[in-house]
Amino acid sequence: MKKKNIFLVALALLGLTSCNDYLDVDSPSKFSQDFIFSDVDEASSMLNGVYQALCNNNTYGHGMYTTFGLNSDVEWTPASNETQVASHNEYKAFDCEADASNLLSMWNAAYATIERANDFIHGAERSKIVEDLSETNADKRAQMLQMIGEAKCLRAMNYFDMTILMGDIPFSLIRAYDADNLVFPIVDRDEIQRQLIEDLKSAAENMKSSKDMKTVERPTKEFAWALIARIALFRGGYSLRHGDSTTELGEMKRPSDWKDYIAIAREYSKKVIDEQTHKLTKNWFDVFIDECNYVVNYNDDPIFEIPFTINVSGDWGYRTGIAYNLTSTIGETWGKTRGTDIRLNAFHRYTYDRDDLRLNAIGYWTYENRTPTLMRNQRYNTSLKWSKLWDKSARMSVDAEGGTGINFPYMRYADVLLMFAEAENELNGPTDLAKDALKQVRERAFRGTANIGTTVDAYCNETDKDAFFKKIQNERAWEFAGEGTRWRDLVRWNIYNQVIYKQFWLYYGVATQDDNLAPDYWKYPKDIIYKTVRANDPMADPNFPNKSLGQIVFYKNDTYGYDNKWSSMRDYESKEDGTGERDIMNAEIEATGSGWTRALTSWFTWETSDGLPQPDCRLSVRGYIYTDESGNLYPAGMPQYNNDDVLNRLPVLRYILPIPRDAISRSNGTYKNYYGY
Numbered sequence: 001m002k003k004k005n006i007f008l009v010a011l012a013l014l015g016l017t018s019c020n021d022y023l024d025v026d027s028p029s030k031f032s033q034d035f036i037f038s039d040v041d042e043a044s045s046m047l048n049g050v051y052q053a054l055c056n057n058n059t060y061g062h063g064m065y066t067t068f069g070l071n072s073d074v075e076w077t078p079a080s081n082e083t084q085v086a087s088h089n090e091y092k093a094f095d096c097e098a099d100a101s102n103l104l105s106m107w108n109a110a111y112a113t114i115e116r117a118n119d120f121i122h123g124a125e126r127s128k129i130v131e132d133l134s135e136t137n138a139d140k141r142a143q144m145l146q147m148i149g150e151a152k153c154l155r156a157m158n159y160f161d162m163t164i165l166m167g168d169i170p171f172s173l174i175r176a177y178d179a180d181n182l183v184f185p186i187v188d189r190d191e192i193q194r195q196l197i198e199d200l201k202s203a204a205e206n207m208k209s210s211k212d213m214k215t216v217e218r219p220t221k222e223f224a225w226a227l228i229a230r231i232a233l234f235r236g237g238y239s240l241r242h243g244d245s246t247t248e249l250g251e252m253k254r255p256s257d258w259k260d261y262i263a264i265a266r267e268y269s270k271k272v273i274d275e276q277t278h279k280l281t282k283n284w285f286d287v288f289i290d291e292c293n294y295v296v297n298y299n300d301d302p303i304f305e306i307p308f309t310i311n312v313s314g315d316w317g318y319r320t321g322i323a324y325n326l327t328s329t330i331g332e333t334w335g336k337t338r339g340t341d342i343r344l345n346a347f348h349r350y351t352y353d354r355d356d357l358r359l360n361a362i363g364y365w366t367y368e369n370r371t372p373t374l375m376r377n378q379r380y381n382t383s384l385k386w387s388k389l390w391d392k393s394a395r396m397s398v399d400a401e402g403g404t405g406i407n408f409p410y411m412r413y414a415d416v417l418l419m420f421a422e423a424e425n426e427l428n429g430p431t432d433l434a435k436d437a438l439k440q441v442r443e444r445a446f447r448g449t450a451n452i453g454t455t456v457d458a459y460c461n462e463t464d465k466d467a468f469f470k471k472i473q474n475e476r477a478w479e480f481a482g483e484g485t486r487w488r489d490l491v492r493w494n495i496y497n498q499v500i501y502k503q504f505w506l507y508y509g510v511a512t513q514d515d516n517l518a519p520d521y522w523k524y525p526k527d528i529i530y531k532t533v534r535a536n537d538p539m540a541d542p543n544f545p546n547k548s549l550g551q552i553v554f555y556k557n558d559t560y561g562y563d564n565k566w567s568s569m570r571d572y573e574s575k576e577d578g579t580g581e582r583d584i585m586n587a588e589i590e591a592t593g594s595g596w597t598r599a600l601t602s603w604f605t606w607e608t609s610d611g612l613p614q615p616d617c618r619l620s621v622r623g624y625i626y627t628d629e630s631g632n633l634y635p636a637g638m639p640q641y642n643n644d645d646v647l648n649r650l651p652v653l654r655y656i657l658p659i660p661r662d663a664i665s666r667s668n669g670t671y672k673n674y675y676g677y
Contacts, residue, residue, distance in 0.1 A: 037127035040143045046120055047147050053113040054154055055313040058105040059161075060306045060408065062315040065484035066341040067091065067102050068165060070655060071621055073499050074477050074486035076345035076380050078616030082628070094500075094623030094654060098677055104660040110158045111170075117155035118175040124148045145206035152203040153219035153227060153304075156196045157410065160231050163189040164488055167240065167656045170671075173199070183667045190255050193235040197264065200228050210298050211277045217296070217307035217407065222272050226303055226411050229269040229419050236261030237492025240656050242674030249652050250675050252494050259427070266423035269416045273437070278303060278413040280444045284357050289545050291407050292317055292390035303411040310395060310405025315341075317406040320482065321387025323366040332398040333548070334389050339366065342482050343380040347506060350520070351477065355449040358478050360543070361385050365552045372532055372552045374599060379507070379606070379616060383482025390545040414441050414479055422472045430468035435460045438468075441475060487655070497624070497653035504625050505641045511606040511613030517641060528599045529555035555596060624653055 036042045055061055069075055071092045079093040088097035096103070124130065129137065129144045155173075162169050171187035172179060173195070204224035213220050219227075236258040242250045255261075272278065280301055282290070287301045294310070308314025323339030326332060344362060352359050363382035365372045367389075375382075388396055388404050396404060421437040428434075439460040446455045462468040476489055490496040509517025530552050533539050539553045606614055618627045625638050639646045658677040 033123045037123045037129065037144075040129065040140050040147075043120075043124060043127070043129075043144060043147060046123075047151060050113060050116045050120055050151055050154055051307060052313075053109070053116050054158075055306065055308055056109040056113070057313070057315055057402070058102070058109040059113070059158070060410070061308070061313055062319050062341065063102065063106055063109075064161060065408075066315075066319055068106065068657070069342060069484040070094070070487040071345075071500065071503070072486040072490055072496075073345055073503050074348050074481050075342060075484065076348075076503070076620065077343050078377075078379055078620045079622060080615035080619055081622070082615070082619065090623070091657065093619070093621055096623075096657065098658040098661040098664065098673055100658075100660075103657065104662050107660050107663060110162050113158050114155050115176055117151045117158075118173065119177075120151045121148055121155070121173075122175045122178070124151070142206070142208075146208050149203040149207035149221075149224060150219045152199055153224055156200055156227060156231070159192060159196055160227075160234075163192055164234065164239075164491075165657050166659065167242070168192075169659075171195075183670050186671060189239065190235065193231050197228050197231055197235070200224050200231075204228070209275065209277055210303070214298050215296055216298050216302045216305045216409075219304055222275055222277055223304040223411055225268045225271045225275075226416050226419075229265045229267075229272070229416065229423075230411070232261040232264035232268065233419055233423065234488070234492050236265065238494035239491060240652065240654065240675070246672060246674050247676050248674070249654050250656070252497075252652060254494070262423050262426050265419055266427060269420035269423065272303070272413070272416045273420060278416075280413060280417075280440055283447060284444050285360050285543075285545075287409075287412075288361070288385040289390050291409065292386055292388065292545070293392055294395075294405065301413045302407075302409045303413055303416070305407035305409050308405045308407055309403075311397070311400060311403050312405065313403055314405055314408070315402040316408050317386040317388040317390070317404040318402045320382075321384055322363050322382065322389060324389060325366065325368050327369060329398040333394045334391070335396055335398045335400050337388060337401075339363075339387070340382055342383050342484070344383055344481060345503065346379050346381060347503075348477070348481060349381065351474070353446075353455055355451060355455060356445050356478065357447065357449070358445050358481070361482065367549065370549060372550050374530065374552065377605070379614065384545075385482050387545070389549065392547075409483075414444075415485075417441050418472060418476055418479065422469070425465060425468050425472065429465045430462050434468065435462070438472065438475060441479060445478070491655060496655060497650045498647045500621050500624055500653055501641070501647065501650055504621050507617040507620065508613055508627065511617040529596050530599060531555075531596050 036046050057063055058067075067089075068091055069077075071077060071094075077092045079090055079095075081090070084090065084095055084097075087101045089100040089102055090096055091100070124144055125148060127144060129140050130148075132141065159169075159171065168186050168188050169192070170184040171192050172184040176182055204221050207219070207221040207224055210216065210220040210222050236254065238252045238254045240250045241253045242248065277299060278301065279299065282297065282300050287297070290297055291302075291305065306314070308316070317337070319338045319341035321337060321339045324334065324337040326336050329335065349359065349362050361384045363375075363384045364378070365374050367373065386406050386408075388394075388406065417437040417440050421434045424431055424434040424437070439456060442456045442460060443452070446452050449455065459471070462471060473489070473493065477486060480486065487496065490499050505517045508514075510521055513521060515521055531539070532550055532552055534550050535544075535546075535548055537551075540551050541553075544551055606617060608614060612629055613627075618629075625634070627633050633640065638651070639649060654675050656675050658673045658675070659671050664671045664673065
């Protein structure tokens with residue numbers, strides 16, 4: 001957290017006592033409710049308890065985007081087990097069970113936040129401060145209504161994200177204390193999302209703008225509108241619906257009133273745009289660098305950031321970024337990082353235009369005691385948007401690991417622009433308004449580059465509706481890589497099973513050198529020439545966020561068309577430039593005498609020593625499609641990939657997570673799992 005101090009209040013102050021209901025959340029008592037809501041400062045302290053719950057590592061602290069960030073053509077975490085692991089928690093491989101580890105923890109954390117929000121909203125809406133309409137009470141009433149709006153936004157976030165992960169779920173907008181039955185009913189996701197939209201519409205009317213709040217660590221009117229647009233876009237999209245039988249996988253459907261919700265998404269994203277409180281003024285990478293340096297930008301891209309507290313909450317920058325391994329903390333500055341809990345699909349980088357500045361946030365090396373070392377497994381890359389290594393002041397203890405306090409931007413203005421462009425195109429085609437929204441996102445991504453007339457202006461001047469929609473789909477992949485949004489978008493577009501199917505065959509095709517499965521295989525480098533340089537070396541990228549650590553630069557030979565896109569921050573084209581470097585004219589030969597090193601097959605290990613595809617090229621989406629060591633395809637009936645015609649005959653992809661077994665037990669049989677769990 002940056003400028004806003006959230007004090008961690010005791011449960012006694014919150015009026016919360018333990019409750020052994022099916023949700024395993026805190027249940028409120030009547031004690032001190034009148035006292036708490038008779039004063040805005042006391043109410044603010046209670047609201048801080050909702051924020052504290054929001055920051056749980058099992059949900060927004062990282063789990064929602066790491067543990068439950070499913071594989072796609074953008075994010076990709078390899079799996080290499082032939083059979084299901086004992087913990088039953090391979091969510092990204094679409095192979096989990098109701099007793100999976102982490103599942104109940106995520107469920108409990110989300111519902112604990114919801115229960116605290118329900119408790120706060122109940123007391124605040126009934127407070128004398130809200131009921132008093134006198135002019136002398138106007139300021140206090142406005143503050144209380146703002147806090148009610150914040151609590152409703154935080155509640156809506158949790159409910160909405162749970163419906164994306166789990167479909168139909170228990171739902172109640174009243175606190176557990178007032179419920180007749182603590183086993184809240186399972187409610188259809190369409191109805192949940194409809195109610196959340198209506199609830200946020202009324203709340204937004206009384207919320208303050210970000211220009212008045214001067215922070216993005218608390219929900220504002222613009223965030224409430226943007227959240228309405230996001231929920232509406234998903235409400236109007238596809239999702240997996242179960243049948244009457246618990247053994248059926250279900251069917252992808254969208255509601256009959258879907259177009260009404262696309263119109264709502266258009267309306268409320270347009271409200272944010274018209275408010276003109278957010279712009280894309282800062283350079284793209286600087287948005288994330290600022291978050292790593294605890295800088296608040298309330299009038300730029302971030303609209304709402306999850307407000308973590310340094311050394312207390314939030315693992316962003318520890319679990320993401322560059323892995324930084326240590327054998328000793330003596331003389332250390334930043335401390336250890338894991339860096340690989342959000343991984344990028346190895347082929348995602350090839351989809352970018354060469355000049356796209358967003359390539360800068362793709363990582364290829366780790367640090368071993370401050371020395372940059374090529375990642376041995378280049379079957380995935382890392383996302384460099386957040387790292388505590390970017391903190392210029394190194395504010396964390398060298399012994400600290402998680403709890404970085406680096407905020408996560410739950411809602412960005414770039415998302416609002418692309419949501420509007422998508423909804424406008426769906427309803428009216430690629431109008432000038434839609435083109436302008438897309439253009440704003442593209443302009444920042446190519447700011448200062450040479451071919452902006454082609455990459456931005458001409459690119460956005462699309463007249464065909466379907467082609468424009470495809471460009472929006474691609475833009476969302478490039479813009480939000482590493483933020484865990486891709487698989488969700490693929491679901492609502494009803495192409496998730498197609499994308500996962502093709503990604504499996506792409507990995508398998510490269511591993512088997514099959515041009516039919518991986519037609520661009522010849523473009524991918526089989527080896528690479530690189531050099532480790534100091535931070536102040538002339539070759540080093542001056543825009544690399546850490547100014548103290550060394551870097552790795554990659555050789556590029558334009559003469560031979562050796563355009564491999566393996567650069568992290570930029571390509572270094574070797575030439576005689578007075579620096580004493582030899583001019584290497586052939587990137588396919590061993591570099592000698594110049595400091596360049598050739599990465600041999602240990603870096604590009606797509607095959608085993610037996611000539612078989614690496615296990616993670618066969619098994620990373622095992623719950624949907626895989627092969628055994630002999631190349632036999634599973635499950636039975638899964639079609640071989642011959643051409644894109646097969647994409648329309650694929651079985652459904654079970655991405656929906658099960659209700660935790662413990663929650664089902666506590667419901668005394670009221671709840672049950674579908675989708676074949």
